[in-house]
Amino acid sequence: MTHPRNVALFIGAFVTLVTSLLLYFFSVIPAVKHWQILLLVLFIASTGSCYILLSMTLYKQLDDISNLLRPYKKKEPNPEHNEYINTTDPIVRIRKELSDFAVQKQREIEELKKLETFRREFLADVSHELKTPLFAAQGFVHTLMEGAMDDIKVRDRFLQKAAYSLDGLNILVEDLITISQLEIGEIKMHFQSFDIRKLTEDIFEQLEDAAEKRGTRLKFNKYAPKSCYIYADKLRIGQVVTNLIVNAVKYGKDNGTVIFSYVIEGDSVLISVKDDGPGIEETHLNRIFERFYRVEKSRSKDQGGSGLGLSIVKHILEAHDSKITVSSKINEGTEFQFRLKKGKVINEKG
Ligand SMILES: Nc1ncnc2c1ncn2[C@@H]1O[C@H](COP(=O)(O)OP(=O)(O)OP(=O)(O)O)[C@@H](O)[C@H]1O
Ligand SMILES: [Mg+2]
Structure with missing residues (x-):
């Protein structure tokens, strides 16, 4: 409706109507022979000049505003966005563009506030x-x-x-x-195929003393195969497994059991570290991967934690295109799981 053509048609019709009424009122119309042609010319002239005037002034300004907004427009295709970007009505377009711009800026402000x-x-x-x-x-x-x-x-x-x-x-x-x-992606991952069981056996050995102090048993799942090759950064995954086992021992119960499992599922291996400790309350579960987050600040402080371990684990797994998940039940225990790519079997004796 607000397209310049429609507005010009409306003004043209209005001008013609008023003029014809005036001409009729002053008895000019009956006196002119081809008054219909006169009115037609009047209609075309007023509509045309109106259209040109509107396009050159008001709508030109609106187009300029639309062009100013162009650098801020979203890059990603949005069907709702396309619907109005294709419209030839400049007022409809600019109204939608402005509302889109306002929503986008509001989102950015909220994001910046959160970052701050x-x-x-x-x-x-x-x-x-x-x-x-x-x-x-x-x-x-x-x-x-x-x-x-x-x-x-x-x-x-x-x-x-x-x-x-x-x-x-x-x-x-x-x-x-x-x-x-x-x-910032400064640490590059050095991918290689290696045996996750062998790596974990070494980690169990390193953590033997700490586990013994609490009477914790470190075990493999009884169904876990004797070897399992994964394709990942060995050093970093060693860090992940160590962090998870250290946590399981630290926050698990005295004389508890920590079970390390790995299951081959198609092209990937599902790895898990499970303890039978006091567990983590639901409210804390999705926050424990944040930097410096500790469930019970005083308790974990006594045990020497700064709350960075799981944040590092999360980042390392993200660099492997993987994600860590946690499930926990109060008084039953906690399980951390993640998935890594299956590796090529390497004959290490050869
Ligand atoms: N297996 C677990 N059972 C119960 N609570 C846990 C377990 N693992 C982690 N948590 C809780 O999650 C919090 C965050 O763990 P995270 O490893 O990030 O930090 P931390 O162990 O306190 O310190 P850091 O690992 O840097 O030495 C811990 O403080 C602890 O409260
Ligand atoms: Mg820790």
């Missing part, structure tokens, strides 16, 4: 996490300087504690660097 909150929280978390071990180490060094150094026993104990705090700080900084490198 995230950035603020992240900065607060990092400073807090860095401050704790740094403060502890600083305290020990100052106490030593203030005289505790003279007593050899006290000196050794304090130096050991300071070293422990600084080691923790080092792990934290390394974890943070790993996460940021994974996020």
Whole structure:
């Protein structure tokens, strides 16, 4: 309806009607021989000039506004968008374009607000996490300087504690660097085929002492085949499996069992780490992969966690085009699962 052609037709008809009424009123029409031609010419002239005027002024301005919006238009095809982009009515088009633009900008503002909150929280978390071990180490060094150094026993104990705090700080900084490198894609994955069972056996061995302290048994699923080749970055997947098993031992129950499973399903292998610990409440489940997120801040702090482990796990698996999932039942246990590509069997003896 608001197309310039329709508007011009409407104005043309209106002008012709008013003029013919006036001419009739002043008795001009009956006096003119071919008054119909006169009215037709009047209609064509007024419609034509109106159309040209509208196209050159108002609609030209609207087109300019539409062109200004062009760089901000969404790239992805949107059927609703196409519906009006094809319309020749400039007012309909610009109205839809403007509403689309407003929705898009609103979304961007919300996204930016979220990022800003995230950035603020992240900065607060990092400073807090860095401050704790740094403060502890600083305290020990100052106490030593203030005289505790003279007593050899006290000196050794304090130096050991300071070293422990600084080691923790080092792990934290390394974890943070790993996460940021994974996020910006700076760490390239080195894909190769390797036996996941063999890798996990080595990890079980490394974690034997920690598991023994809690009386935890580390086991393979009894149906798991004797070997299973996957195609992935061996070092990084080692990190994933270690993080998950360490968590299962740390947050599992005393004298519990941790079961590592892998099942070949078509072209992929489904891997899982399951414990029979106290489990994680539903409300925390989808947050545990966030940086610095700990379910029970005080409890996991006692156990030395900074809440970065699962975030690293998630990033590593994303770099493998995979996703980690978790399921948990209170007082029954927690299971983490992920899928990796099946690898080529390598004869390692040869
Ligand atoms: N198997 C599990 N059972 C119960 N809770 C768990 C389990 N695994 C993780 N969690 C909870 O999820 C939180 C986040 O785990 P994550 O590994 O990211 O951090 P962390 O272990 O506290 O620290 P980090 O791994 O950096 O040393 C933990 O603090 C813990 O509360
Ligand atoms: Mg952890």
